[in-house]
């Protein structure tokens with residue numbers, strides 16, 4: 001196998017990994033390609049200092065990008081060998097990826113690859129029909145395939161997660177720098193190729209669907225499906241859990257998050273990730289171990305539901321060019 005083919009495959013896969021979701025679409029990752037080895041590092045200059053003080057969302061976003069990369073490689077006929085690391089010094093990237101020729105990708109991997117280009121964060125009202133246990137199991141299976149776990153939050157757990165989300169959103173909004181940060185990432189200049197454009201944000205700043213409040217954002221232009229106005233939104237709340245709170249566990253949870261989002265897209269579900277409850281130590285403590293078992297910690301919540309029949313398509317959010325996220329050593 002020529003070195004050029006390997007470098008080319010890795011470069012191509014990084015271009016696909018750019019499609020991964022990240023908080024406020026900051027795209028907080030950097031890849032470096034050297035000697036047919038690809039390293040992933042967190043780009044902490046793109047951390048949200050007020051919203052994501054602990055860089056937890058940075059690591060989740062990096063995990064999403066890593067999972068997207070591995071799926072793109074698999075579809076191109078490569079098996080990725082991934083070594084996770086702590087990212088504490090240049091010798092230990094978050095992930096070191098090498099590749100060898102692999103088998104033909106299975107049907108699910110090919111569906112996930114297709115979903116990478118059509119998936120969007122959907123902050124609109126969903127239908128009154130709940131997602132059934134088979135769909136929850138399908139999403140949980142996707143999480144397991146990527147080394148994570150997924151849990152349906154019901155009853156008291158659901159109430160506590162939603163309360164924590166409201167409390168965190170209220171507390172965060174009281175911080176002056178938080179508001180400035182949101183303003184910054186929702187009003188980007190066109191050449192920035194990042195942030196959350198108006199077309200991805202609902203028309204009113206604060207949005208409540210039944211008992212679910214999604215993160216307050218400056219209002220945008222995202223159309224509300226009209227059929228939704230008299231329909232009870234039956235969003236369900238899912239939790240992605242990690243083995244622990246450390247760097248490697250958060251990256252791995254990000255990989256599971258990516259798998260769940262891609263599987264949700266293949267079955268036609270709408271999803272809004274919401275991370276606010278996990279961003280403040282106080283609210284994070286309220287939801288620690290909640291509904292996910294004693295030996296795991298929830299790291300992000302998802303609001304999931306069926307889209308209404310007249311919900312139009314949401315345009316893609318921008319992504320930075322490949323050269324901004326990839327350096328290559330000759």
Ligand SMILES: Cc1cc2nc3c(=O)[nH]c(=O)nc-3n(C[C@H](O)[C@H](O)[C@H](O)COP(=O)(O)O)c2cc1C
Nearest residue numbers: 021022023024025057060120121215273274275317
């Ligand atoms: C770790 C993480 C946390 C996120 N938190 C929120 C959130 O709290 N509220 C929200 O509306 N979207 C949230 N998102 C969605 C991002 O804003 C979205 O992925 C990004 O703007 C890119 O848009 P796209 O998902 O449509 O590609 C989060 C995404 C990730 C990966």
